[in-house]
Amino acid sequence: xxxxxxxxxxxxxxxxxxxxxxxxxxxxxxxxxxxxxxxxxxxxxxxxxxxxxxxxxxxxxxxxxxxxxxxxxxxxxxxxxxxxxxxxxxxxxxxxxxxxxxxxxxxxxxxxxxxxxxxxxxxxxxxxxxxxxxxxxxxxxxxxxxxxxxxxxxxxxxxxxxxxxxxxxxxxxxxxxxxxxxxxxxxxxxxxxxxxxxxxxxxxxxxxxxxxxxxxxxxxxxxxxxxxxxxxxxxxxxxxxxxxxxxxxxxxxxxxxxxxxxxxxxxxxxxxxxxxxxxxxxxxxxxxxxxxxxxxxxxxxxxxxxxxxxxxxxxxxxxxxxxxxxxxxxxxxxxxxxxxxxxxxxxxxxxxxxxxxxxxxxxxxxxxxxxxxxxxxxxxxxxxxxxxxxxxxxxxxxxxxxxxxxxxxxxxx
Numbered sequence: 001x002x003x004x005x006x007x008x009x010x011x012x013x014x015x016x017x018x019x020x021x022x023x024x025x026x027x028x029x030x031x032x033x034x035x036x037x038x039x040x041x042x043x044x045x046x047x048x049x050x051x052x053x054x055x056x057x058x059x060x061x062x063x064x065x066x067x068x069x070x071x072x073x074x075x076x077x078x079x080x081x082x083x084x085x086x087x088x089x090x091x092x093x094x095x096x097x098x099x100x101x102x103x104x105x106x107x108x109x110x111x112x113x114x115x116x117x118x119x120x121x122x123x124x125x126x127x128x129x130x131x132x133x134x135x136x137x138x139x140x141x142x143x144x145x146x147x148x149x150x151x152x153x154x155x156x157x158x159x160x161x162x163x164x165x166x167x168x169x170x171x172x173x174x175x176x177x178x179x180x181x182x183x184x185x186x187x188x189x190x191x192x193x194x195x196x197x198x199x200x201x202x203x204x205x206x207x208x209x210x211x212x213x214x215x216x217x218x219x220x221x222x223x224x225x226x227x228x229x230x231x232x233x234x235x236x237x238x239x240x241x242x243x244x245x246x247x248x249x250x251x252x253x254x255x256x257x258x259x260x261x262x263x264x265x266x267x268x269x270x271x272x273x274x275x276x277x278x279x280x281x282x283x284x285x286x287x288x289x290x291x292x293x294x295x296x297x298x299x300x301x302x303x304x305x306x307x308x309x310x311x312x313x314x315x316x317x318x319x320x321x322x323x324x325x326x327x328x329x330x331x332x333x334x335x336x337x338x339x340x341x342x343x344x345x346x347x348x349x350x351x352x353x354x355x356x357x358x359x360x361x362x363x364x365x366x367x368x369x370x371x372x373x374x375x376x377x378x379x380x381x382x383x384x385x386x387x388x389x390x391x392x393x394x395x396x397x398x399x400x401x402x403x404x405x406x407x408x409x410x411x412x413x
Contacts, residue, residue: 294348320356
């Protein structure tokens with residue numbers, strides 16, 4: 001069985017636009033493949049999926065916070081093209097089985113491939129999720145926030161296979177997908193890879209029975225990936241619904257709720273919490289000015305790219321080297337730096353590509369490791385606006401890294 005040439009062409013555009021993972025900078029090979037698209041298509045268009053063997057992959061331990069981490073998988077560029085082509089061509093079959101978008105219950109990773117290469121809907125789904133939850137909470141007395149523990153690593157492979165069959169995928173496609181997942185998890189019976197974009201749709205597909213069960217039991221809920229928010233007018237009732245969801249998760253997939261993230265709120269407590277989640281919540285007036293400019297030029301689209309040269313001189317001054325470095329230092333000066341928020345800030349800087357944070361990033365790379373993916377994405381976006389000497393900056397970084405290694409060796413002695 002062969003995929004269409006259109007699917008392969010879209011997949012190359014997709015990888016060029018969004019890279020091959022959520023967490024790593026785009027591999028150089030993808031740019032080369034995109035530059036030689038015609039040649040690449042001539043070589044892969046006749047691949048028979050029934051006989052295709054997946055290639056070696058890479059696994060990394062990536063810091064998530066100060067002491068936490070996640071294990072991330074990166075496929076070979078060729079495998080990334082093929083699996084992306086598969087989901088472009090057949091992903092709608094999965095989307096059709098999910099709770100409809102119009103029900104406003106499931107907000108995460110709605111399959112909606114665009115010609116520019118985006119795989120999921122580009123709307124601000126996270127913001128819409130929290131806005132809708134806030135509006136919904138106005139009519140309920142109690143709200144509970146739940147989180148599925150270690151979700152991606154706990155998804156059973158037989159659940160994935162059953163859902164693919166239920167989606168009426170061709171047998172060759174089901175076999176190819178399952179073969180890849182089992183290969184990536186070294187034949188363990190559970191887990192989907194963290195990092196590749198297709199994994200999100202697989203994870204959402206695995207939750208279809210969970211969503212349907214919650215609807216069947218009359219639970220008012222909104223879900224974004226593994227975050228579930230439920231609503232009720234009775235404290236007794238909402239506690240009962242928490243236990244019912246725990247039961248559904250256990251019966252369906254032996255999943256469990258994360259105890260530390262299970263929280264019960266009154267209406268007004270939740271409204272205050274939702275306000276924090278909805279607002280950009282800038283650290284100070286300087287960051288607020290930066291966010292306002294980015295939001296104005298991007299029309300609040302977190303994926304939109306902004307031409308830094310289109311900013312006025314007054315607006316560019318808001319992104320001065322001194323202001324950006326001071327802001328990053330404020331985030332880093334805490335005993336436990338707010339890395340999730342810092343990553344968010346670097347993603348915003350990536351939208352506008354202001355080069356004024358490049359020096360700080362290169363010379364403080366070791367401390368920024370928990371945010372390394374977003375830092376690297378920023379460096380790529382700032383490559384055309386950075387006014388310094390890249391070669392000289394590279395020498396400084398190498399000298400710093402060498403001195404750091406020597407100091408560690410002396411310390412260990």
